Amino acid sequence: MIYLKRKIDDYLLAWKNDSNHKPLIVKGSRQVGKTESIMQFAEQNYENVVRINFVEDPKYKLITADGYSTADIIKNISRIDPSKRFTEGKTLIFFDELQEFPEIATSLKFFQIDGRFDVICSGSLLGISYKRIESNSVGYKSDYEMYSLDxxxxxxxxxxxxxxxxxxxxxxxxxxxxxxxxxxxxxxxxxxxxxxxxxxxxxxxxxxxxxxxxxxxxxxxxxxxxxxxxxxxxxxxxxxxxxxxxxxxxxxxxxxxxxxxxxxxxxxxxxxxxxxxxxxxxxxxxxxxxxxxxxxxxxxxxxxxxxxxxxxxxxxxxxxxxxxxxxxxxxxxxxxxxxxxxxxxxxxxxxxxxxxxxxxxxxxxxxxxxxxxxxxxxxxxxxxxxxxxxxxxxxxxxxxxxxxxxxxxxxxxxxxxxxxxxxxxxxxxxxxxxxxxxxxxxxxxx
Structure with missing residues (x-):
């Protein structure tokens, strides 16, 4: 399947190369290419990519059971899937279908403070629950609005x-x-x-x-x-x-x-x-x-x-x-x-x-x-x-x-x-x- 070059490609690269980058939330309506572009970027730029899809794997909604700290979340992800690897400075954690579990946005503050891993969140219809996401992560995230191809x-x-x-x-x-x-x-x-x-x-x-x-x-x-x-x-x-x-x-x-x-x-x-x-x-x-x-x-x-x-x-x-x-x-x-x-x-x-x-x-x-x-x-x-x-x-x-x-x-x-x-x-x-x-x-x- 051919990959369609998108404007977000350059944005994501610039985001990664910014030494002060924060966790990123990519917004946009369904099927505009968010997941495809993020995964293309991730696989080309990180040694490890940990993708959590809250629609396909709802069991991952339990990863905040012990709290929202980086250590607790990584520990619980590893319990569900021991094959996932977390190498400091070389790992991207991708929370996909965020609209199914907007509470995970609370963790972005802790990921930002911790600084060991890059984090991108994405999902459709995020605007519907965005007030909850915003209140949980204000000041500790960046936003990018993605559209269909221009x-x-x-x-x-x-x-x-x-x-x-x-x-x-x-x-x-x-x-x-x-x-x-x-x-x-x-x-x-x-x-x-x-x-x-x-x-x-x-x-x-x-x-x-x-x-x-x-x-x-x-x-x-x-x-x-x-x-x-x-x-x-x-x-x-x-x-x-x-x-x-x-x-x-x-x-x-x-x-x-x-x-x-x-x-x-x-x-x-x-x-x-x-x-x-x-x-x-x-x-x-x-x-x-x-x-x-x-x-x-x-x-x-x-x-x-x-x-x-x-x-x-x-x-x-x-x-x-x-x-x-x-x-x-x-x-x-x-x-x-x-x-x-x-x-x-x-x-x-x-x-x-x-x-x-x-x-x-x-x-x-x-x-x-x-x-x-x-x-x-x-x-x-x-x-x-x-x-x-x-x-x-x-x-x-x-x-x-x-x-x-x-x-x-x-x-x-x-x-x-x-x-x-x-x-x-x-x-x-x-x-x-x-x-x-x-x-x-x-x-x-x-």
């Missing part, structure tokens, strides 16, 4: 080197349009990526076979696995309500007004009854929320309406898997991502921004037609981002740039199927450049 990692999987990525960024910084070959090559790969999503199992199947055969079935199985997680882990909450929200996301994204409306989820549904469901899905890493700004100005924090938002899946492959048969056929046969009224484009861009470290915000004026898809902030300004599923003018974008009321906005970004261009304060880029926006803004100082 487009850069997808390019790596296709065999492209870092120099190709740097050349793409150079085009953006210097405002040099891509040539026809580049537009076709990267555009086609981005369409493939958008159809597949970034789940490693789906991408690997596509890379190994060179076709889409079997990928839809894999996407749908992942979807069922996520729904099963909701049924399994949504303790003390209405699982049916959470599933209702989950199933409603594609339906509501298909509307012209993509704002998520609780009243449409079920008859008589009220915001106060469903708010916890949306929080659960977000904490589980299944969705991204995009809040409506009260007004397009800085700062963004606190300048939004908590009850007005759009909901996107954290991996667009989930949205693709939930499309109806006609939309599936249209998208795969005709390469038409315009299905669902541009929702796929918005979802893909929102996903890329989150994976780049941005929070999501949009704006829609209550008493007018002014509406903007996303906003990014730089050190000195607010940048509106317009996602165009079709060609045409960018009326809202230009109104924000030229309007006297929007003092923090001086220029804007447009993402479309078109080439690189700059006109009247609008910087245009192809969709496939979205993953590079953060690096572009850092270099260009807009």
């Amino acid at each position: 487009f850069e990692e997808f390019l790596w999987a296709k065999g492209y080197e870092a120099s190709v990525i740097e050349d793409m960024l150079h085009h953006m910084v210097e405002a040099i349009p891509f040539n026809e070959l580049e537009m076709t090559t990267f555009g086609d790969m981005f369409l493939d990526y958008s159809t597949l999503g970034g789940m490693p199992a789906v991408v690997r199947e596509y890379i190994e076979s060179g076709t889409f055969e079997g990928t839809l079935e894999t996407q749908r199985q992942l979807l069922e696995d996520y729904k099963e997680d909701i049924r399994k882990y949504a303790d003390g909450m209405d699982q049916t309500r959470i599933l209702n929200v989950f199933n409603q996301i594609p339906v509501q994204l298909a509307r012209d007004n993509k704002k998520f409306q609780i009243s449409k989820v079920a008859s008589g549904a009220r915001f106060k009854d469903y708010r916890g469901c949306i929080e659960w899905l977000h904490d589980a890493g299944l969705i991204n929320r995009c809040y409506c700004l009260n007004f397009p100005e800085l700062p963004l924090k606190g300048n939004y309406n908590e009850s007005k938002y759009k909901i996107y899946f954290s991996d667009t492959g989930l949205l693709v898997a939930m499309l109806d048969e006609e939309a599936q056929d249209d998208m795969r046969a005709n390469r038409n991502l315009g299905v669902y009224k541009g929702a796929l484009y918005e979802s893909i861009v929102g996903e890329a921004l989150v994976k780049s470290g941005y929070d999501l915000y949009y704006y829609k004026r209550d008493n007018g037609t002014l509406e903007e898809d996303f906003f990014l902030r730089t050190q000195k300004s607010l940048l509106p981002v317009e996602v165009k599923s079709k060609g045409g003018r960018s009326k809202s974008l230009k109104a924000l740039i030229n309007g006297d009321k929007y003092a923090d906005i001086h220029c804007g970004l447009k993402l479309s199927a078109g080439n690189i261009g700059v006109s009247d304060g609008v910087y245009s880029f192809p969709y496939f450049c979205t993953f590079l926006l953060k690096r572009y803004l850092t270099q260009c100082n807009l």
Whole structure:
């Protein structure tokens, strides 16, 4: 089975080489590749790897029976499995499926103080129980959020080197349009990526076979696995309500007004009854929320309406898997991502921004037609981002740039199927450049 190079690879190596590194918790939703990447790193960099999986081997939940000290835990692990070796300075202890036994996080303080062994914890749906983990290990751990593959990692999987990525960024910084070959090559790969999503199992199947055969079935199985997680882990909450929200996301994204409306989820549904469901899905890493700004100005924090938002899946492959048969056929046969009224484009861009470290915000004026898809902030300004599923003018974008009321906005970004261009304060880029926006803004100082 081929290993897909991931961004966490470099992070883990830098973590190990930092003489002051703390125990590490790798968060992320199910099947984004956490265990595979950690084990790849561990086997290449440690003499001994002690992996404890609390789902496969629940008996290891007893290792804290004598307390949380390093000596007690190692003693109890050795009692369960005498073959495990603990060599000081050469051993990684990997606690996997942490969501099944979050209490082990209490031991991280003691491992940090002891210093003889490196420790990594990982698990799915960690956000659900993270308050317990945080209170048990605050100050004695580092965190890393892992997502499904972004487009850069997808390019790596296709065999492209870092120099190709740097050349793409150079085009953006210097405002040099891509040539026809580049537009076709990267555009086609981005369409493939958008159809597949970034789940490693789906991408690997596509890379190994060179076709889409079997990928839809894999996407749908992942979807069922996520729904099963909701049924399994949504303790003390209405699982049916959470599933209702989950199933409603594609339906509501298909509307012209993509704002998520609780009243449409079920008859008589009220915001106060469903708010916890949306929080659960977000904490589980299944969705991204995009809040409506009260007004397009800085700062963004606190300048939004908590009850007005759009909901996107954290991996667009989930949205693709939930499309109806006609939309599936249209998208795969005709390469038409315009299905669902541009929702796929918005979802893909929102996903890329989150994976780049941005929070999501949009704006829609209550008493007018002014509406903007996303906003990014730089050190000195607010940048509106317009996602165009079709060609045409960018009326809202230009109104924000030229309007006297929007003092923090001086220029804007447009993402479309078109080439690189700059006109009247609008910087245009192809969709496939979205993953590079953060690096572009850092270099260009807009």
